[in-house]
Amino acid sequence: MNNFNFKNPTEILFGKGQIAEVRTRLPENAKVLFLYGGGSIKKNGIYEQVIDVLEGIDAVEFSGVEPNPSYETLSKAVAVVKAQNINFILAVGGGSVIDGAKYIAAAANYNGDGWDILQGTQVTSALPVGAVLTLPATGSESNGNSVVTKKSTQQKLPFSSPLLQPQFAVLDPEYTFSLPSKQISNGVVDAFVHVMEQYLTYPVNTPLQDRFAEGIVQTLIEEGPKALKNPQDYDTRANLMWSATMALNGLIGQGVVQDWSTHMIGHELTALYGLDHAQTLAIVLPPLMYVQREQKQEKIVQLGQRVFGLEAENQAQLIDATINAVQSFFEQMQVKTRLADYDLDDSIIDEVIANLEKNGMTQLGEHQDIDLAKAKQILTLAL
Amino acid sequence: MNNFNFKNPTEILFGKGQIAEVRTRLPENAKVLFLYGGGSIKKNGIYEQVIDVLEGIDAVEFSGVEPNPSYETLSKAVAVVKAQNINFILAVGGGSVIDGAKYIAAAANYNGDGWDILQGTQVTSALPVGAVLTLPATGSESNGNSVVTKKSTQQKLPFSSPLLQPQFAVLDPEYTFSLPSKQISNGVVDAFVHVMEQYLTYPVNTPLQDRFAEGIVQTLIEEGPKALKNPQDYDTRANLMWSATMALNGLIGQGVVQDWSTHMIGHELTALYGLDHAQTLAIVLPPLMYVQREQKQEKIVQLGQRVFGLEAENQAQLIDATINAVQSFFEQMQVKTRLADYDLDDSIIDEVIANLEKNGMTQLGEHQDIDLAKAKQILTLAL
Numbered sequence: 001m002n003n004f005n006f007k008n009p010t011e012i013l014f015g016k017g018q019i020a021e022v023r024t025r026l027p028e029n030a031k032v033l034f035l036y037g038g039g040s041i042k043k044n045g046i047y048e049q050v051i052d053v054l055e056g057i058d059a060v061e062f063s064g065v066e067p068n069p070s071y072e073t074l075s076k077a078v079a080v081v082k083a084q085n086i087n088f089i090l091a092v093g094g095g096s097v098i099d100g101a102k103y104i105a106a107a108a109n110y111n112g113d114g115w116d117i118l119q120g121t122q123v124t125s126a127l128p129v130g131a132v133l134t135l136p137a138t139g140s141e142s143n144g145n146s147v148v149t150k151k152s153t154q155q156k157l158p159f160s161s162p163l164l165q166p167q168f169a170v171l172d173p174e175y176t177f178s179l180p181s182k183q184i185s186n187g188v189v190d191a192f193v194h195v196m197e198q199y200l201t202y203p204v205n206t207p208l209q210d211r212f213a214e215g216i217v218q219t220l221i222e223e224g225p226k227a228l229k230n231p232q233d234y235d236t237r238a239n240l241m242w243s244a245t246m247a248l249n250g251l252i253g254q255g256v257v258q259d260w261s262t263h264m265i266g267h268e269l270t271a272l273y274g275l276d277h278a279q280t281l282a283i284v285l286p287p288l289m290y291v292q293r294e295q296k297q298e299k300i301v302q303l304g305q306r307v308f309g310l311e312a313e314n315q316a317q318l319i320d321a322t323i324n325a326v327q328s329f330f331e332q333m334q335v336k337t338r339l340a341d342y343d344l345d346d347s348i349i350d351e352v353i354a355n356l357e358k359n360g361m362t363q364l365g366e367h368q369d370i371d372l373a374k375a376k377q378i379l380t381l382a383l
Numbered sequence: 384m385n386n387f388n389f390k391n392p393t394e395i396l397f398g399k400g401q402i403a404e405v406r407t408r409l410p411e412n413a414k415v416l417f418l419y420g421g422g423s424i425k426k427n428g429i430y431e432q433v434i435d436v437l438e439g440i441d442a443v444e445f446s447g448v449e450p451n452p453s454y455e456t457l458s459k460a461v462a463v464v465k466a467q468n469i470n471f472i473l474a475v476g477g478g479s480v481i482d483g484a485k486y487i488a489a490a491a492n493y494n495g496d497g498w499d500i501l502q503g504t505q506v507t508s509a510l511p512v513g514a515v516l517t518l519p520a521t522g523s524e525s526n527g528n529s530v531v532t533k534k535s536t537q538q539k540l541p542f543s544s545p546l547l548q549p550q551f552a553v554l555d556p557e558y559t560f561s562l563p564s565k566q567i568s569n570g571v572v573d574a575f576v577h578v579m580e581q582y583l584t585y586p587v588n589t590p591l592q593d594r595f596a597e598g599i600v601q602t603l604i605e606e607g608p609k610a611l612k613n614p615q616d617y618d619t620r621a622n623l624m625w626s627a628t629m630a631l632n633g634l635i636g637q638g639v640v641q642d643w644s645t646h647m648i649g650h651e652l653t654a655l656y657g658l659d660h661a662q663t664l665a666i667v668l669p670p671l672m673y674v675q676r677e678q679k680q681e682k683i684v685q686l687g688q689r690v691f692g693l694e695a696e697n698q699a700q701l702i703d704a705t706i707n708a709v710q711s712f713f714e715q716m717q718v719k720t721r722l723a724d725y726d727l728d729d730s731i732i733d734e735v736i737a738n739l740e741k742n743g744m745t746q747l748g749e750h751q752d753i754d755l756a757k758a759k760q761i762l763t764l765a766l
Contacts, residue, residue, distance in 0.1 A: 001556075001621040003398025008391060014638065015386025173384075205618040208602045208626050215594030222590060235588040238384040242638070243591050251634075255397065255625070 001255040032059040044178040069100035095138025102146035102164040123161035136241040137187030139248025141169035156271040173237035186278035188224035191244040193281040198253040261364035282330040287381035384638040415442040427561040452483035478521025485529035485547040506544035519624040520570030522631025524552035539654040556620035569661035571607035574627040576664040644747035665713040670764035
């Protein structure tokens with residue numbers, strides 16, 4: 001096992017009606033930015049619940065955070081925060097709204113253009129953030145990570161700081177009942193790939209982390225299709241929600257090596273062609289497994305045997321069967337796995353590669369051995 | 384899944400050499416109580432490492448905390464803390480020293496006899512605690528729980544508060560290399576039973592918590608015997624250490640019902656006859672599973688099938704086989720499972736039952752249906 005320092009101080013408030021706890025978790029004299037997205041919370045009653053909780057508390061609403069939160073929109077929120085001396089960001093939504101809240105929290109306390117932070121300037125101060133999660137997927141509610149897109153330059157970049165870890169996160173499974181099935185599909189694929197980025201790597205001797213990772217994806221495989229079939233099944237939604245949080249709250253990634261190349265290549269497909277984040281992951285992961293089959297062989301075989309219950313005559317066949325099983329699961333979750341499914345052909349490849357190069361993504365993977373040539377190979381297999 | 388609120392703010396500092404991090408984690412102007420046990424840290428070099436880290440920091444040593452930390456000894460430490468205005472407790476040892484540190488931390492800030500806290504007075508203030516773990520077993524390094532024994536009345540009682548959660552915990556697997564094998568044996572059994580108290584209960588629909596629990600005990604079953612055989616194998620010790628922490632850091636107990644009757648009955652055996660904590664658990668759990676086989680049937684079967692890979696012609700046989708497998712694992716770990724192994728016979732039963740009654744332990748288990756008659760049945764089967 002590798003050395004690690006790990007702390008996750010986010011308080012999880014899990015279950016029906018937990019929104020009521022938010023009031024006691026806000027600091028005294030809070031002046032709150034109530035941040036949300038496109039307004040679905042106004043249709044499903046969550047908006048009213050938040051307004052109730054904020055009664056008597058000084059709060060300013062800011063809506064319109066996009067599915068891939070943009071620097072352009074978030075900068076307007078930063079201006080509001082600065083002008084009105086807001087001291088707490090309450091994010092109500094999915095990973096995009098929470099990621100956006102983290103950017104606002106950091107940029108509001110930064111003396112300069114917030115985009116610097118996406119380009120490597122370290123976060124040294126941030127406003128406190130709280131989250132009310134409406135979409136189980138990214139794990140952003142319980143980590144210090146964020147991804148922001150600059151529309152003007154078609155760049156989608158991640159940043160991270162322990163200072164951005166939400167102080168609390170409300171996870172009410174009932175909040176997911178009204179989600180469009182596409183969002184559940186995307187969320188399950190996103191959480192699945194988060195686990196793979198931390199598990200499907202060059203093996204370190206960490207049997208407990210392995211089993212936790214396998215436990216999460218087994219749960220996603222069992223509960224994901226049920227969640228599509230029975231949208232009002234509380235326990236199914238609860239199990240998905242908890243799995244998605246556990247997939248990226250830091251736990252399973254301690255003591256191991258991590259990959260994240262699927263995400264980095266996927267980000268370019270979103271930045272350039274507007275594909276949903278999860279769609280890009282479903283496209284990139286299977287061919288990436290294929291191209292990295294030697295480096296990742298031990299873990300691919302373990303995944304196939306333990307999670308998918310596969311057997312085969314030899315290791316090569318088992319690896320092929322495991323990659324197929326992953327791809328089939330994405331398809332079963334109604335997420336397409338080919339560039340062609342989105343009318344993208346080989347004419348895009350050079351553009352993606354150029355963007356990877358521009359963003360410094362030229363040595364990806366847990367071995368830093370996914371160079372631009374390999375990325376090209378992966379994208380070609382994804383056609 | 385049941386509703387829950389969960390936060391674990393302890394910073395885990397895991398791996399070789401992590402003791403060096405302690406210095407930066409102590410508060411400014413810290414006046415430290417350096418608390419330890421019987422002095423084994425003076426033989427294995429850990430004492431010197433702690434002294435190095437505390438160089439230039441105002442610190443007072445207090446040693447002699449017993450394996451079951453006593454109110455009598457800890458009260459002396461509380462007096463030192465109060466007299467010398469100590470503001471930080473650094474526990475260096477196993478669960479007993481860390482449990483003791485928590486008692487000192489709470490009693491030092493309590494205006495009255497600290498034993499009140501064991502009898503139900505809530506902790507409203509406590510000094511900060513940090514832990515350097517030398518023995519993987521109790522999970523005390525990453526939770527707010529403590530158990531203290533009053534020798535004069537032969538009472539061993541638990542208490543708990545989020546205020547007692549250590550701020551940091553150093554987990555250096557090398558610190559376990561010099562442990563006597565008995566301590567490894569006891570630690571593995573203790574961690575195993577911690578998982579069972581949270582897993583082997585009336586089932587709630589929580590597949591992820593189930594799999595995490597199964598992952599921990601599978602790891603203990605694999606690594607425990609290896610740890611006895613190869614005491615200097617770093618990865619084996621690391622995997623055990625992390626498993627023991629994860630067994631009782633709150634994670635697997637969220638959203639489920641919990642039992643803890645094996646612990647409560649076991650505590651009386653320690654208080655009255657001085658058995659090691661883990662020895663009492665190994666004695667009590669198998670007959671408790673037998674007596675509660677109907678209430679726990681679904682989980683016992685799941686444990687047998689998933690963890691021990693058992694098959695049987697019918698459910699009754701599978702339950703019997705699973706109970707046998709648990710008992711055999713304890714024996715394989717060199718921990719005896721019968722009262723007779725410690726020269727205790729049926730003459731003790733009434734005394735144990737009387738102590739349970741005195742301590743209010745008359746409705747134990749996740750259904751509160753383990754009354755004194757059932758406790759008697761369990762102890763009789765344990766002869």
